[in-house]
Amino acid sequence: MHKEFDISSKGIPYLANYDLLKSSLKKFANEEYYSGLPINKKEGEINPYSHQGDLSSMRFMHTSDRKEIIRLLKKCFPNITFRLSGFFIYGPGDYLSEHTNADDPGNTMYITYATGESSFSYRFHPSEEFIKTEDAIDDITLRTFSLKSEGPFTHHKVDCENGYRVSIGMRYVQIK
DSSP: OOEEEETTSSOOOOOOOHHHHHHHHHTTSSHHHHHTSOEEEEOOOOOTTOSSOSSEEEEEOOHHHHHHHHHHHHHHOTTEEEEEEEEEEEOTTOEEEEEOOTTSOEEEEEEEEESSOEEEEEESSTTSOOEEEEOOBTEEEEEEEEEOSSSSOOEEEEEEOSSOEEEEEEEEEEOO
16 A cells, blocks of 8 residues: 655545556656656755755656646545645656745645655754655655745655656645
């Protein structure tokens, strides 16, 4: 079964249709799909308070596939109202540097499917060590946490050591 990380201790929304979500995300986590996408690369000085991350190497899903994911997630998370905030594909060696998303606060869930070793790390202040949470391999990982427009922030980053990682970000309100 899938992995869960409840970073803010507010609970994880109920995942219905687990098999459907897994099989759907799996079709995007491969070299063929990844190689057909333009690379999104940023280079700069790392600022732990950056909203979006100053260093990155990743790719964005095709717009047509995003629409499919939205329809799928409505079936998989029937007890929440949500807005999607990210559709990322990471390949071997890709990353997203530390950032806060302070410009888009709210209850947040990241849904990932990974074929290799990849991780999401977080901390609540730049003076702290990162807490590393590893993605399930060939399975779904759900992470929930709160993002705030003012501190304390949830500083977070992503690393994909090998394989491919699909990451869907959402802001949500639990309704049931």
